[in-house]
Amino acid sequence: MVSPKAICVFCGSSPGKSAVYLKTAAALGQALAEHNCKLIYGGGERGCMGAVAAAAIESGGQVLGVIPRVMVTTKPHGHLGEGQEAQPPEHAHSADDVGTRTLNQQQADRNSRMETIIVETMHERRCTMAASCDGFIGLPGGYRTFEEVMEMINWAQLGVHSKPVVLLNANGFWNPFRAMIDTAVEDGFISEKGRRFISFIGEKGDDAKSLAKEAVMELENLMTAFDKDGLGYRDWDSLKEPVKEEAIMAEPLANSAKELGQPFAVSVPDLTFSYSPDGPPALTHVNLSLVRGSRCLLIGANGSGKSTLLRLLAGKRLCDSSVRVFGRDVFRDAPRGITYLGTEWAMNPVVRGDIVVSHFLDSVGGYRHKxxxxxxxxxxxxxxxxHMHQISDGERRRVQLCMGLMEEWDLLLLDEVTVDLDVQVRSDLLSFLEEETKQRNATIIYATHIFDGLQKFPTHIVHMRLGSTTTSDALNWPPSAAQMHLIPPIPAQSNSPNGGAGSAGDDFSPLLHIALQWLREDRVARIEKEKQEGRKRGARSNTETTDSEKFFRKYDYAKGATR
Structure with a gap:
């Protein structure tokens, strides 16, 4: 028997018209605590939400509430609870519900059994709740509860997760829903196997406490069955059949679909951007989505758009698109915790002045992050x-990195900022950054042309060519079997993408080999594009003498100078 450690409960933020609903919610909270199951719920303090959380806490259980910031800080409009005062963020519970408060927030805080996570979007809320639990129980509720229950059933059916759903049928509330599913099975829209993803417990008139305990036990039984049979349609971790490139370009890659249970840290859907309305686009059809904790390398030639993309993600350029960081518009509603570090900083005359490093770091808040x-x-x-004016470029770069990294960040955007560092300092810095992503779930996007020591650093790689991304999403690193056709062949002497030295002749890691092959392909594509536009780089074969050549031939003051 598989025992759940945490159960997510979906339910209404209203109490309903029958006293049975609040009574059943309280009974479920008590049952979870008695089974040593942590309650994951939507963070509300009223209605069925508040009842289940209050009962769990009073019975000695642990509770995690997940709630969008807008529900914490603003008043609802058009909801049954309209007119109630919104709560400040530190209270971290929903204001868009009705009835008396059934959760004593101060008592929860005092007992240290109530934890709350504030997220930015509804999707991030649902993903966080799903990722934090072992299964789901649905109590009576409204549209939001219906949607949450149905999406979790769908994810189980698709194989995104293998977590069952039990609907606690208090007062016969879920009977119409069960009838709808039965009709869909009869009419061939849901298979008999698909019917097993959901279970209904109880009928009208059943005792609330017995019903709640039965729901928890049923979830345990279903978890055991899911663990044994693997009921989902697809295995998102590995695809058995080769994937055609056209299919991959038409829908997100396997790694993104697999990660639906996690909130996106970065979302860039089909971005096109120009520096001026009449100018040519600097970026076209750029796609990138990353979950929290990712370490993504941007790979591409000079001028491929890497720096432009990083600056847009940092909110340094206004961009009319749906680019989001942690679910928010980075220019108009920028979230906290974005740090951008680029090479231009070290050339600023201010930071090249006669400033002592200790004074400089204190001036930007170093004492707050000792x-x-x-x-x-x-x-x-x-x-x-x-003294800043007496040190080398590499030492000045170290000061910049210390300044930028000493305050905790959630998204770090690095634009060639390690170019001046020596091998040892760069290696130690990369180890620190990797630790940050693992321990704090922070996210890194790193544009670089230096690949030594990077073989095991990234979790994802993105290839940019002529202002566009070449795939519809980031590639896993090491690449999955389904993505191998999207990268250049790796020579045998380079071993596998998981590591290994190159041959004595090239000394290439697999990652460096892939980057070099991509850049060679990029040059061919660029030459062809410039040929069509009537342009050409490099030496020119024509013998026409330009006006500048004529001038400098006549007034060549450096002629004969010793160099």
Whole structure:
């Protein structure tokens, strides 16, 4: 028997007209606590939401509430609870519900059994709840509850997750829904196997406590069956048949679909961008989506659009598109926690002045982040007594990195910023960044042309060519079997994408080999494009003498100078 450690409960933020609904919600909260199951729920303090959470806490259970920021900070309009005061973010519970408060937030906080996560979107809320639990129980509720229940059933059917759904049929509430599913099975829209993804417990008039305990036990039984049979239609981790490139370009790649249970840190759907309304596009049809904790390398030639994309994600350019970071528009409604570090900083005359490093770091808040600042000072090997105008470019770059990284960040955008570092400092910095993504679930997008020491660093790679991404989403690194046809062949001497040295002749890692092959292909594509436009780089074969050549031939003051 597989025992759940955490169960997600979907239910209404209203109490309903019958007292049975609140009574059943409270009974379920108590049953979860008695089974040592953590409650995952939508963060509300009233209605069935508040009842299930309050009962779980009072019975000694642990509770995690997940709620969008807008539900915490704004008043609802057109809801049954319209007119109630919105709550400040620190209270972290929903204001768009009705009835008396059934969850005492202060008591929950005092007992340290109530944890709340504030997210930015409804989709991120659902993904966070799904990723935090082992199964789902649905209590009576409205449109939102219906949608949540149906989506979790659909994800189980698709194989996105293998977590069952039990509907607790208090007061016969779910009978019409069960009849609808039975009709869909009879008419051939749902298979008999698909009917097993959901179970209904109880009938009208059943005792609430017995019903709640039975629902938890039924979930345990279904979890055991799911664990044994693997009921989902698809295995998102590996596709058995070869995937045609046309199919991949038409829909998200397997790694993105597999990660539907996680909220997106970065979402860039079909982005086109120009620096001026009349100018040519700098980016066309760029696609990128990453979940939290990803480390993504942007690979491409100079001028391929990597820096432009990073600046847009940092909110440094206004962009009329649906680019989102943590679900929010980075220019008009920028979330906190975005850090952008580029090469231009070190050339600023202000930071090249006679400033002592210790004073400089304090001036940008180093004293507020002393522990992280001191750790970075050690990793980057920085002398606090350095004067900024007397140190090398590489040492100045170390100061920049310490300044940018000493405050905790959620999304780090690196644009060639490690180019000046020596091998040891760069290696130690990459280890620190990898640790940050694993321990804090932070996300990194890193544009670089230096691939030594990067073989095991990325979780994803993206190829940019002439202002576009070449696939419809980031590729896993190492690539999955279904994605191998999207990367250049890796020579035998380079071993597998998981690591290995190159041959004595080339000394290439697999990642460097792939990047080099992509850039060679990019050059061919660029030459063909420029040929069509009547342009050409490199040496020119014509012998026409230009006006500038005539001028400098006549006034060549450097002629004969010793160099």
């Amino acid at each position: 522990a992280r600042r001191d750790r970075l000072l050690d990793i980057l090997d920085i002398d606090l007594d350095w």
